Amino acid sequence: MLFALGGWLLMCWMVYLMIVTARTIPKIWDPYEVLGVSRSADEKAIKSHYRRLSLTQHPDKVRLDPAKNQTIESVNDHWVEITKAFKTLTDEDIRQNYLLYGHPDGKQSYSIGIALPKFIIQEGNGKYVLMLYGIFLGVILPYYVGKWWYGTQRVTKERVLVASAGNLFREYEDGINEGGVVSALSAGEEYNDVLKGSKADSGLARVEQMILADGEKTPFAGGLNVKDVTKLRELDEGVRRKALALLWAYLSRMELKDDELNDQKFDVVPTALALNEAFTTICLAYGNVGPLLASYHTSQNLIQAIAPGQSPLLQLPFFTPAVVAAVEGESARTHMTIQEFMRLPAHERKNRTIGPDLLDSNQYQQAVNLASHLPHLQVEEAFFKVKGERHIVPNSLVQFVVKARIIPPGTVDVPKLDPKDLVDRDEDEDEEDTKAADKKDTSIQPPIAYAPRFARDHSPRWHVFLADSKQGKIAVPPFTFSTFDKPLFKDDGSPTFAVQTFRMQFGAPPQMGRYTFAMHLVCDSYVGFDFKGDVIMDVADPAKAEEMESEEDISEPEEDSIAGQMAALKGGAAPPEKPKKARKPKVQEVQDSDDESDTEGEMDTESETDTDTDSDGE
Template sequence: MSTDYNYDDQAQFFPYFILTISALVAIPTTYSVLKPSKELADTATRIEPTAKVKYQDVIEGHRKVEKRKELKTKRIWTAVLAWSMIAYMFYLIMVTARTALKIWDPYDVLGVARSATEKQIKSHYRRLSLTYHPDKAQPDASKNTTIESINEQWVEMTKAFKALTDEEIRNNYLQYGHPDGKQSFSMGIALPKFIVSDGNGKYVLLIYGLLLGVLLPYFVGRWWYGQQKRTRDKVLVASAGHLFKEYDHEITEGGVINALSSGQEYQDMLEGSKADHGISKLEQRILAPGQFPATAAGLSLKDRKKLEELDEGARRKALALLWAYLGRIELDDKELVSEQYQVAPTARLLNQSFVSIALAYMNTAPLLAAYHASQHIIQAIPPGGSPLLQLPYFTPDVVRSIEGAESRTHLTVQGLLELSDAERRIRCVSSGALSKEQYNTSMAVASQLPLLKVESAFFKVVGERFITPSSLVQFVVKARFVPPGKKDLPPVDPKELEDPDPVEGDLDALHGRKKEDKEAEAGKPIQPPLAYAPYFAQDHAPQWHVFLADSKQGKIVVPPFSFSTFNKPLFDKMGEPSYAIQTLKMQFGAPPQVGRYTFTMNLVCDSYIGMDTRQEVTLVIDEASKAQDIVEEEDISEPEEDSIAGQVSALKGDHVPRKKKPAAATAEDSDDESGTDEEDDVSETDTDTDTDDE
């Protein structure tokens, strides 16, 4: 059977080609859009109730914009267009006549049953000839019949009749499926013929040149440039360079806020006339005397000087907007209000890059300043502001009424809740600072803030009793989430404060990798609720950072380990706090010298102010020989009576055990056998540490 290749000039196979290409685009794009999000901000619960704040509609609008960025709208539209093309191609395939694919059936052509006899077929054919023979049938424009179509129809009927009555033609049909015998196989190439027709070749070359020489390099270059112009922290490379120049080993939280305003993202956000719009009015509002000691927005004299030293432009306005956001300044201009809440998510993103720069220098003060700046940005509170401003309805005036006008220190959320209910009500309600409804809402929110209370912290080496120089040390923190102000806490089981060595073969535990429980393995990471931050125009999942520092030198000894999910539930089935002990681990190399090393453990949450933990811990490094002596003592056994050492011991009058008999010895013999008592192996090798809260 010969094969004939031809072009699909009737566009019968072209829909299949387009359908295949569309499917290659639609399927992976749809999967990327519909697959469950692994972003913690999309899976966490929320703290309720939520109190509305002024300009709530503006803040929610910016949250939706940030959400659309995460959803990758371009992919959604690409998937929709691809599936629309697939549906249209299916429609063309269904409605387009594909005669080349039809199976020729003589019974269907004549309109007779397959059980009809030859006599019945001849009789039926004679009746058809009276109507469809070219000498009998007449062209009819209304039925769209022409002489050519009449002749073609009668030829098909004649072939069908002969296939069912003529012996030779019938054999051809039965053997080859066609009355004319073996047919050539025709394969249509899925390209319309007009593409390769004479005179169209130059246009085809032009299209290929545009696709391969212009569009493809453009999109690849755009993708590559987009990947290269941002750092691992997803900020512009130019912004990272500006932040690097702003770094100072004595930088404060206000200095970090000033440094964040140098980000190139703000230059793009406030391009053109936006950089100058309302700048004088904005600065007048934030620098005016007001609710905070120095200025209305909480700028210190140093921060004010930095603002005034900046040249007019996008950076100066971005810095003014950041302070207006932190001070919760009310602006009359709608455009300024929109920009006021737009700058915060960008500032937090830039702050992540600043954290990376601070870690490169390993100085403690800049790192803590960056972490605290993150807390203030998320909570919309200026540096030095009261932690009570995190609660709904708490304003600077309310805080002054509760703390007292003469108070020089701020009250934390847990400090407020540790007061008796009567005392709190006197300060908050009886004084007229809050209404009863506002007080109840505030306390409901305060009792849900995730305060991580450290119960124990120690060093250990897996499988060893002592920590020797240059060994691989684990720093283990045992903590539990406690509602702020909670007093009658359930006691901690001492066994839960231990950290037994993993079983042999558990490589994840031996290497210090976090092993989630069954619920986490099932795709449900156990995490705290989203950060309660009504002014922050983005959903944020809180993180806890643990690092060790040398307080004398102001240097970071062990870089931060970050935790956003935990290995035990935070709440029980009734929704009450579980008080389960959470285990946080970080691994590092021990110092190469023997001695006692006192470090400062810092446990910092990036979302809440006043909930940090600072604690002294001591790492004891022993001589390697000490651990070796313990091993040798455990391995040494008493001499047996048959040995020389056993005979010498017997002459001295010492008790000498008999030689152990083989395992195949009889029960009677084994009863006379005496052996040495073996000490139980101790798998836990925790090192006692001094942990004094500061």
Template sequence: MSSDYTYDEQGQFFPFFILTLTGLVTFPLTYTLLRPSKDLENTAPRIQSDFKPQHADLVNAQKRKRLRKERRIKRIITVVVGYAVMAWMIYLILITARTTTKAYDPYDILGVSRSADEKAISRHYKRLSLVYHPDKIRPDPAKNETIEDLNERFVELTKAYKALTDEEIRNNYLQYGHPDGKQSFSIGIALPKLIVMEGNGKYVLLVYGALLGVLLPYIVGKWWYGSQRYTKERVLVASAGNIFQEYKEDITDQGIISALSSGEEFKDMLKGSRSEAGLAKVEKKVMAEDISFLSDADRETLKKLDNATRRKALALLWAYLGRIDLDDASLNAEKYEAAAIALGLNEAYTAIALSFGNLRPILGAFLTSQSLIQAVPTKSSPLLQLPNFTDAIVKSVEGQDSKDHYSVQKFMSLPDAERRRRAVGPGLLTDKQYTQAIGVAQQLPALELSKVFFKVMGEKVITPSSLVQLVVKARFIPPGTTNVPTVNELDLEDIDPDDDDLDALMGRKAAKNRAVKGVDGKSVEAKLEKVQPPLAHAPFLARDHSPRWHVFLADAKQGKMAVPPFTFTTFDKPIFDEAGKPTFNVQTLKMQFQAPPQVGDFTFVMHMLCDSYLGLDSKQEITLHIEDPAKAAALEEEDDISEPDEDSIAGQMQALKTGQSPKKKARKPSDSSSEEESDTDGDAGDTSDTNTETDVED
């Protein structure tokens, strides 16, 4: 028996090979396209409003354009081509005639029944010989028969006859399945013979060289260059370098906008002639005398820019912040596109400002984010972020001579009749416009502080270099909300999880020892939910944005950041109920850092900033008390002495009073390894050493 390795000359197996390779690429790409997005912007609810701003069609068009980029058209095309190739290979597999080796069957060749005896077989063979013997039959031209075909047919008939009548040949057939004995077999390799045919070697080498020497290095290089081209904020490295050069410790809010205009992304947006097309018109609109939010220094900054791309980008950003109509559809579209790009660049600027740690640029970065999202100039009235509000309406509400702007909370705290008197009337808002503005204001996620304190998990006092938690207790109270319930003091406590509750210690769920009252009044274990606030109501921004709250500590005296910001995007309790009404649940925000290495009192200013809305920020002065470790040991010893033993009368009285049995103490006080436990489940804020709650500053 011999074996023969042959190439797939008829292309019978090659479609299977191509189908497999294509599927290995196409199916993973399909999964990445169909996989539900986990981005915050795709999972958050929306503020309900029927307000449509001017140029709403242009804003929506820019949103769709941005979504098309994020969907990666090349990946979609690759998947479509992949499925087309797979369908073609399946079609070839179904229609291609495949020659398969059939089992040798002499009965089928002779056309006799398997129950026929040897005499019947001999008679049938003789009749076939009279018909198919080469001396008796002639080739049929209609069937394209030849003499060789007739001879082969008669040989097959004779071989089949002998396989059933000749003893030796029959033994071969029964033992090996063929009258000739052992047969050779061939193994088909799923490659067309064309690849290895003589004379095609140079072309094969050329293809391999193109694949391995050109295409593969190009793909790897493109991936590597693409991954190194962007920062972790998804901003071009070149843009981050430009913004870094623009950074100054005394940079103003308008200076930050100017710094953002240096981003390289604007070169892709304003390619070719677009960098100068309409530039003079945009500048004329921005430089108009009635544009009051720009200072003379800002105007001079624009005039000094030599680069046409950056000059137009800066003019477009100022036109966007001032909501200036450029009287040109293409220029207005570029204005909204530039704002979305600048918001991404601002994340890079924020990272740079945080690395330097200077307070003023950091606050400016967050304020710039608010301005870009709401299309409102920095230091302008927060009322402009309400639908239909303009500078004229703001002046009517605040008063012509007012120097301080109203926050949305202050405006909504006015009686409805007073609000209407100031905002509704000829040249002001209509009743419908007023209703739209109030409807949005009542849905803004205003997070109000309830209690702020420092603590160390499991300890009564804070010692040097310990891991300190800043615990912020706050509630979402939308502006204009009435009948706000008082805070439940139990909700202001922060209970430490048990030592064996690893999920709670890692922040994956609520502590086992934290219980809430159910509908039936029974205690049930609390569940740690991830609740998102609604998407930012930003009708002028050409992208969706989920609000983020940044909490950090600053040293006001030195103007420096003391503890970097912790960012919160989700909360552990529902913000609104099913009817859309606020729940007034106390939300808990925590940030952990290392305490100073020395004993003393350290006063910080805690900033809690929302990156999406103006006027919803809070700050509060808070003092961190660092105690001597000896005092902590003394307090722990006092707790051990004062706690009654469970076997004593005092312990039983305490159990009757509190409903909990005291922990059993070790009987050998001299044993330093005894597992004595102190009651550390209480709120650190219950002691004068760590309760640093103060009044919220306006």
């Protein structure tokens, strides 16, 4: 506020200076104004007016008036100005000088300068001015330039400190799981700003006592396993240990019974999510599927405040471990996803959820309503293609196309797919549709993720990548999608069921053969919405592919062709032109192999092509 007030005062002072300067600076010399004639006056009128002035303004005719401070000099100067103005408007040479240079005497010399405060140019102040310049150019300016440069060099492109990225790199392990990722994220230097001074140790013993207490459904109340507890106890007391304890308290949704500790608990989570972005990059550098999925799942856990291994049903409002146990049953070995919960018959779902110490009817209805609006992305088709070609050949630019729809859990009466929506035509074959699509908004944002415990608004993102399931390696790095090309929901909140198209490009393997990839589609905001399926790419021999294309292009002779005219001369009519067949890609098999996926059975996949990423063949 003081800075803004100072700015307004400076503005007012500048306006005052402009007004004062406008009053004191000499006006531009104007001969019409000096003579007192209009600019439309002709030469005859100017001469007539000049003669009248000579009768009253000539020094020989003027009677000096002491009351007006008139002197012989002022009267003479005034008459000189009148004469100069008259000649300017009547003498051709003088008039040309005025029109060209703005002055009757021709081009004038001028100088420019900088308006400096008086104390700078006063005698005796030179040494102080030099000292000020030296301090500014030698100390202040280098300090701020260096600070800016250091600030750009001390953070990575993921906007985390370089020191934090180094710590995360040292924490990486090939077999790391979600709990290990949480422990690794506590190594960030950014927590020093959140837990300054005494905050690093204050309340640490209380938090650890609460998260390490015996849990009802888990060995520890904080959701840790034995390995996570060992990692926590190995740390020295300080910022990192306090941050890790607060993260586990947040993931287990534990009330710490202290306002300051609760505030710190929610403050460390956005920092952990930012650090997880950097850890994902490190996992991609190693190229192992397990750590990458663990990092993605940790993002889901942080946003939804669910400890690793806990039920996805905890994402629904009012759901507690006791409600989850009643819904899943005491004998359940695996957790139920929201999709499976919404697929239960309505009466059975109510009987499991509503009751004493569970939910009431209003809470149940709110939970079901939320579940029926979650953006679950269901894959309908996935295939490879090469733009403008029917077959994939070695080292060609392949495009992996995914067709999917947003189908919220529990949706009934899902409309059938239009086969046209699953066809991916090249741009040159569908130019009109492309122009029409360009007119529409192609960046539809999904709804903000439902995450009431996460202290930031977060827009969901979907990651798609291909992996070699046998070796556990990433074959094609992830492509991240955060927008859609078609609306997801109508104005009344119901889904549109529009088929969305995602594309990722990479280079085809250098050898011919059949390649099986595991396709992973992971949402970073919701637990249990992952999809995994097998997709097959056939890389054909270039010579055979060209031969097959030439056979497909053979058609019957047309009337206007030479063969058609020869057939007509022989007495037979030329066979009618056969319509050209649309190029159909070879259907491949995509299997749902993710236990938590909501998609069952097999799905067809086309084998055309178009993309830009190096891929290692099996």
